[in-house]
Structures are given as structure tokens and as C-alpha cells.
Amino acid sequence: MTTKEKTINKVLLDKDLSLKTIAEKLSQATENSGVLLYTSFLEGLGNKNSDIDVYVFLEDEQNFKNRNMRRYGNCLGIEVIRVGEIELDVEYWSSNAVEELIGNLINTRGLIGSYEELKLLLRIYHGFFIDNNEVSKKLLYLLETSNFIELITKRISLEARSYYDDGLKMFEVGEYNLALDCARRALWECASLLNAINGKPNLKSKWISKIYIDNKGFGNQELLERYINLQIYSTINKQNLSTVILDMFSLIQDMLNSTVFQ
Structure with missing residues (x-):
């Protein structure tokens, strides 16, 4: 069996x-x-x-x-x-x-x-x-x-970059709430991308953070801690909104850049 x-x-x-x-x-x-x-x-x-x-x-x-x-x-x-x-x-x-x-x-x-x-x-x-x-x-x-796992991984990468690009455009015109939504989605897709690259692709959104966190960021503790602090436990208000979004954009870039060396 x-x-x-x-x-x-x-x-x-x-x-x-x-x-x-x-x-x-x-x-x-x-x-x-x-x-x-x-x-x-x-x-x-x-x-x-x-x-x-x-x-x-x-x-x-x-x-x-x-x-x-x-x-x-x-x-x-x-x-x-x-x-x-x-x-x-x-x-x-x-x-x-x-x-x-x-x-x-x-x-x-x-x-x-x-x-x-x-x-x-x-x-x-x-x-x-x-x-x-x-x-x-x-x-x-x-x-x-x-080779569909590799192709799905590429599809996730495109989704992450699309949300990131949309977030930047919204931020540039002062649409901070929209930029925040895009940044959150981009971070989700970045975690999904790292999951997929490390052999654990899953497109069911409720599992993405769990897989990424349970696998301890696949060895990159610094990215994992930033993800948890910004995506899971962050406190956002009107005063720190733009700062948090910029921190999210920085993390998205670093997560995407980390995939180049996978």
C-alpha cells in the first residue's frame, strides 16, 4: 500500500x-x-x-x-x-x-x-x-x-511581480490603501514562490504562509522574520502607513532577488 x-x-x-x-x-x-x-x-x-x-x-x-x-x-x-x-x-x-x-x-x-x-x-x-x-x-x-512544477513556479513569479508593480504605481500617486493591498498580495505570492522553488507548491491561499513559516523560510531566517513582522503581526495606522508599505516593497524585492540564487 x-x-x-x-x-x-x-x-x-x-x-x-x-x-x-x-x-x-x-x-x-x-x-x-x-x-x-x-x-x-x-x-x-x-x-x-x-x-x-x-x-x-x-x-x-x-x-x-x-x-x-x-x-x-x-x-x-x-x-x-x-x-x-x-x-x-x-x-x-x-x-x-x-x-x-x-x-x-x-x-x-x-x-x-x-x-x-x-x-x-x-x-x-x-x-x-x-x-x-x-x-x-x-x-x-x-x-x-x-515539467509543470517549474512552469507553475514561473507563473507564481509573474503574479508576484505584477502585484509588486501595481503597488509601486499606486504608491507613486498617493493611493496608499491600494498600494498596501497590492504589497500584501505580492508578499503572499513571494512566499508562495519560495515554497514552490523548494518543492512545496500550493496555490490554495490559506496554506501559503503556513508552508513558508513551518519550513522556517527554507533557511533564510532574516527574510522569514521580516515576513512575519510585516505580513502577520504588523501594526498599521495612518501615521506609519507609508513607511510600512516601503518596508514591504523592500522585503518583496529581497524575496524576489533571493530566488535568483535558488
């Missing part, structure tokens, strides 16, 4: 669930579908309130019958299933849509891709497929041969 399977089985046991009962509730799944379970525990994160998310990858989009489900982007539809006392979110995708997403990421060298869609790729990478069939093997092979 793999580490992933042990983790999934433990999480399911704690919630009084089983792989079989979940599979039986999937209204649009076919015999050849790739059914993936994801929980933050698979990345060494999670807590007692962490959900289990279910993704169904269809071999052929024509197999998807219910077009009235809630959806986003290229997702075919989202349904909520009840298994015992637990409600689970289920997303349906065609395997071709995922293949296209990976292809676009490769062809643009990480320049495009919404975070929601890129998060899907990370969940496929970290998640657990119930069955080892043609769909699941194909998706995992595409990820393993695409």
Missing part, C-alpha cells in the same frame, strides 16, 4: 467513509473514468475540518449527461453528493480539457493559466486515483513529462 493510499484510507476512516460508497454516489462517472480523491493531508497539511474533494475525469466529454450543474472555466460541472453524514464536492472534467491545459502551460512557458485551473494540476499530482486505468495513467504521464 502506497503512502497516498494509507493517507486517504486514514482520512476516510476518520470520516466513516469508504472508497466504494463514494464511487457509487458519482452520478456522471463511467467505468473508464479517472476518479481522484484529494485532501490537504496528502501534502502534509490539513486539520480536522479539512474536506475531501472528488474529481472525475471523463474519457469522452459526450459521456457527461447533466449540463445544468454549476461550472467554471472548462469544468463540465460541479455537484454535491451526500455520503452518510458527509457532503462532498465533485468536479467533472474531460481528460482532453486537462491535456489542453497542460499543453497551453507548456506552449506559453508558464505565462497563462488561471490559478483555479493550475490548482487542478497540482491536485492531480498530489491526489489519489481510485483506479489505475487508462485515463488516470494518461493524466499522470502528461504531468510527469511536462
